[in-house]
Amino acid sequence: MQQSPSDKGTVSHCFPAGNRLRYHVEETEQETRPQEGMNMAQEILDRPSYTLDSPERTIRNLVSLVVAAVPLLSLASSCARGAQSDEFGPGRLAGVVQNDQIREASGIVASRQNPGVLWVHNDSGDSARVFAINEKGEFLGTCVLGGVTARDWEDIAVGPGPDPNRQYLYVGDIGDNLARYPDVTVYRVLEPKIDPATPFGVMTIEPADAIWFTYPGGPRDAETLFVDPLTRDLYILSKREFFSKVYQAPYPQSTTGRTELKQVASLPWGFAVAGDVSPDGRRVIVRGVFNASMWDRTPGQPLWKAFAGRHTPLPLIPEKQGEGICFDAKGTGYFTIGEREHPPLHFFGPADPNAARSSAPR
Numbered sequence: 001m002q003q004s005p006s007d008k009g010t011v012s013h014c015f016p017a018g019n020r021l022r023y024h025v026e027e028t029e030q031e032t033r034p035q036e037g038m039n040m041a042q043e044i045l046d047r048p049s050y051t052l053d054s055p056e057r058t059i060r061n062l063v064s065l066v067v068a069a070v071p072l073l074s075l076a077s078s079c080a081r082g083a084q085s086d087e088f089g090p091g092r093l094a095g096v097v098q099n100d101q102i103r104e105a106s107g108i109v110a111s112r113q114n115p116g117v118l119w120v121h122n123d124s125g126d127s128a129r130v131f132a133i134n135e136k137g138e139f140l141g142t143c144v145l146g147g148v149t150a151r152d153w154e155d156i157a158v159g160p161g162p163d164p165n166r167q168y169l170y171v172g173d174i175g176d177n178l179a180r181y182p183d184v185t186v187y188r189v190l191e192p193k194i195d196p197a198t199p200f201g202v203m204t205i206e207p208a209d210a211i212w213f214t215y216p217g218g219p220r221d222a223e224t225l226f227v228d229p230l231t232r233d234l235y236i237l238s239k240r241e242f243f244s245k246v247y248q249a250p251y252p253q254s255t256t257g258r259t260e261l262k263q264v265a266s267l268p269w270g271f272a273v274a275g276d277v278s279p280d281g282r283r284v285i286v287r288g289v290f291n292a293s294m295w296d297r298t299p300g301q302p303l304w305k306a307f308a309g310r311h312t313p314l315p316l317i318p319e320k321q322g323e324g325i326c327f328d329a330k331g332t333g334y335f336t337i338g339e340r341e342h343p344p345l346h347f348f349g350p351a352d353p354n355a356a357r358s359s360a361p362r
């Protein structure tokens with residue numbers, strides 16, 4: 001399996017070797033805040049500007065790295081300490097994914113038409129397939145996307161598509177650690193009907209539409225994809241910025257040529273790694289490297305305008321390389337998952353189930 005430093009493990013030492021900055025990666029089972037800080041350091045190191053050409057510049061830039069990391073850490077910390085949502089409980093372990101094929105869960109989404117089914121996929125290095133698990137993390141089966149390749153899959157979404165009355169899976173092949181690819185692709189395929197109580201083995205789902213995107217201003221790395229269930233517009237959020245950018249591709253998206261995304265908003269923080277829209281289209285959640293926030297959309301409002309409003313920090317449980325978040329099928333709670341073998345699946349339900357804000361019309 002291909003492994004790039006920016007995708008795998010946790011950087012614990014970095015040092016100049018020859019004219020290039022090399023990475024020495026060590027795996028650790030610790031799941032601590034300091035560890036996440038190191039992950040953040042790795043995220044910053046992954047940025048192309050830290051590809052160095054001399055030991056002297058290496059030292060200078062490492063100093064800059066530390067300086068740059070401090071406000072980032074402070075920002076994340078302040079988010080965590082701020083007016084965190086009291087709507088959701090502190091979270092619990094819903095289960096542990098025991099299947100060995102799911103070794104780097106890079107994206108997760110809850111099926112709307114198959115309540116109790118979650119779709120997950122691996123990061124770069126896997127074939128074009130998604131896995132179905134249930135809300136306990138138990139494996140249900142594998143769906144191979146026929147005729148599709150996987151370069152660096154980073155997020156998955158579900159929602160309507162060409163047939164507004166059917167549900168589609170959207171898979172974002174949008175990872176671009178070094179911002180070098182001329183385009184990125186979102187694959188769209190009809191979602192199969194799955195029974196959350198019945199394992200189904202392996203099935204092929206096809207045909208898949210390929211939707212190619214470019215960014216204004218050149219390539220970008222992104223790990224966040226979601227679809228507006230009310231309009232079928234696609235959204236991709238850039239990752240490697242202090243204020244992640246929100247890009248939109250209105251429906252209908254072309255499947256015959258590249259479409260340039262349009263930047264429509266920015267987040268109040270950066271390094272977005274996952275996101276989702278509630279089934280009723282009224283709420284958006286986005287996860288950062290070690291924080292997450294939720295935005296409310298007022299009725300009739302374009303989804304992207306919600307990002308101009310107040311955001312509510314959400315509780316998270318630290319996860320190793322945690323970069324998956326999704327609403328549950330009702331939109332009253334959310335799941336998170338991280339990139340490690342046998343990852344824990346965490347669920348954050350309503351703090352007060354009787355007062356749960358439902359997806360039903362208010």
Ligand SMILES: [Ca+2]
Pocket residue numbers: 007123124152153154175
């Ligand atoms: Ca990746």
Ligand SMILES: [Ca+2]
Pocket residue numbers: 105106107153154155223273274323324
């Ligand atoms: Ca991801």
